[in-house]
Amino acid sequence: MLEPGIIPNKEPRLRVGIVLPEDDQQEIQIDFPVDGSYIMEVDGAFADVHPGANLVIRLGKKGLLVQDSPFVDAEKIVFKQIKGEHGIGIHPVISGRSFHWKKYIMVHLPDKVEILRYQDTLMVVNELNLETYLMCVATAEMGSDCPTSLIEAQTIVARSWMLANVEQKHVSLGFDVCNDDCCQRYQGLNNLTDHSQEGAKNTFGKVLLYEGNMVDARYSKACGGIMERFENIWFEEPVPYMQTLKDMPDIQNPPDLTDEENAREWILGHPEAFCSEAYIPSKDLKKYLGSVDEAGSYFRWTVTVTNKDLTENINDKMNLNIQAVKDIYPIQRGGSGRMILMGLKVVDENNKEKELVVKSDYEARRILHKKFLFSSAIVVEKKGEKKGLPVEFVLHGAGWGHGAGLCQIGALGMALAGYSTEEILKHYYPGVVLDTIY
Ligand SMILES: [Zn+2]
Numbered sequence: 313m314l315e316p317g318i319i320p321n322k323e324p325r326l327r328v329g330i331v332l333p334e335d336d337q338q339e340i341q342i343d344f345p346v347d348g349s350y351i352m353e354v355d356g357a358f359a360d361v362h363p364g365a366n367l368v369i370r371l372g373k374k375g376l377l378v379q380d381s382p383f384v385d386a387e388k389i390v391f392k393q394i395k396g397e398h399g400i401g402i403h404p405v406i407s408g409r410s411f412h413w414k415k416y417i418m419v420h421l422p423d424k425v426e427i428l429r430y431q432d433t434l435m436v437v438n439e440l441n442l443e444t445y446l447m448c449v450a451t452a453e454m455g456s457d458c459p460t461s462l463i464e465a466q467t468i469v470a471r472s473w474m475l476a477n478v479e480q481k482h483v484s485l486g487f488d489v490c491n492d493d494c495c496q497r498y499q500g501l502n503n504l505t506d507h508s509q510e511g512a513k514n515t516f517g518k519v520l521l522y523e524g525n526m527v528d529a530r531y532s533k534a535c536g537g538i539m540e541r542f543e544n545i546w547f548e549e550p551v552p553y554m555q556t557l558k559d560m561p562d563i564q565n566p567p568d569l570t571d572e573e574n575a576r577e578w579i580l581g582h583p584e585a586f587c588s589e590a591y592i593p594s595k596d597l598k599k600y601l602g603s604v605d606e607a608g609s610y611f612r613w614t615v616t617v618t619n620k621d622l623t624e625n626i627n628d629k630m631n632l633n634i635q636a637v638k639d640i641y642p643i644q645r646g647g648s649g650r651m652i653l654m655g656l657k658v659v660d661e662n663n664k665e666k667e668l669v670v671k672s673d674y675e676a677r678r679i680l681h682k683k684f685l686f687s688s689a690i691v692v693e694k695k696g697e698k699k700g701l702p703v704e705f706v707l708h709g710a711g712w713g714h715g716a717g718l719c720q721i722g723a724l725g726m727a728l729a730g731y732s733t734e735e736i737l738k739h740y741y742p743g744v745v746l747d748t749i750y
Pocket residue numbers: 481482489490491492493494495496
């Protein structure tokens with residue numbers, strides 16, 4: 313496990329949660345490659361695994377059971393890779409947990425895999441070297457056709473973020489990070505290419521530092537043209553290297569999007585940012601984005617929600633019983649145009665008009681769409697009218713994700729325009745230095 317606040321002087325080991333208690337899984341299938349060699353350890357007893365074997369592990373009343381084997385009621389089953397390069401296949405595994413792109417996939421995991429019992433569900437943890445993990449993350453987040461400087465920048469960001477390890481969301485479950493967008497998307501060796509391995513090798517041990525401390529390098533898919541401040545998203549102490557700056561060659565003097573007039577003009581306009589069509593045409597985006605992302609335009613987009621669907625979603629997510637929505641409006645916007653405070657005028661269960669206040673970008677996105685809205689930097693247009701209520705809300709939006717730190721599509725735009733790895737990193741995290749720590 314990683315230790316928060318400590319900069320390691322040799323490559324650390326990392327534990328990644330692959331199947332979590334919240335997935336409520338009772339069974340997992342494991343496929344071994346024909347050309348590898350593995351050892352199985354069940355509560356301290358060892359057994360060989362035949363190359364090409366398929367195992368099903370199930371959770372019984374008293375512990376884990378390995379199908380067609382004498383092992384029963386185990387607390388922990390460990391598979392160790394002795395040799396081989398393909399990893400072991402594990403399925404089903406959730407990708408896009410609680411997001412609208414949720415899928416079940418098979419992942420191929422290198423090194424050591426643990427199957428554990430956690431209360432009445434099964435848990436899978438992959439333990440491996442940090443650099444192997446990073447090779448896999450750089451490509452799982454973006455397609456392997458990406459230019460080298462983007463893959464390198466993404467790898468350095470992932471390494472720094474991992475070592476800053478500020479969040480420690482899963483430490484109580486015994487792993488450092490999970491396999492999904494909650495932490496960083498990791499699908500084992502699935503998307504590993506020569507190109508991505510090279511990216512990780514070229515940057516081995518390289519991190520971003522600010523005044524001698526590890527940079528908490530957050531990132532999202534597309535800022536929408538202006539980067540968001542750290543504290544507007546996470547409501548913690550501000551960090552000097554995540555500010556409101558333009559995602560353009562000249563980062564200074566962005567328009568003030570906390571002013572509503574400016575925000576409308578910006579979100580409905582088409583500024584020439586690194587994450588815009590000026591640098592990457594939408595039709596080319598698909599070949600660079602990771603394989604589980606839906607293709608489309610994320611710099612500027614339009615999503616329509618009916619009043620009925622929105623009402624249902626609000627009742628569901630906020631545990632309310634409102635009858636309809638009259639209006640959606642920003643109370644306070646951050647520098648990127650994202651809503652830090654959002655107001656909703658609703659008709660409550662007693663037919664009274666009432667205001668709901670939603671207190672973060674994340675909550676706004678969760679409440680505005682059943683499958684999570686791309687971003688809260690939106691301009692709302694009301695359409696149609698029935699009994700004095702709008703029939704639909706047309707949401708005109710900018711960007712995808714929280715918009716703070718590195719903008720992945722913007723970094724791609726920069727890389728395609730010929731910017732170097734270092735230029736990309738210093739653009740998104742001004743004031744940082746690159747250093748090699750091991
Ligand atoms: Zn996580």
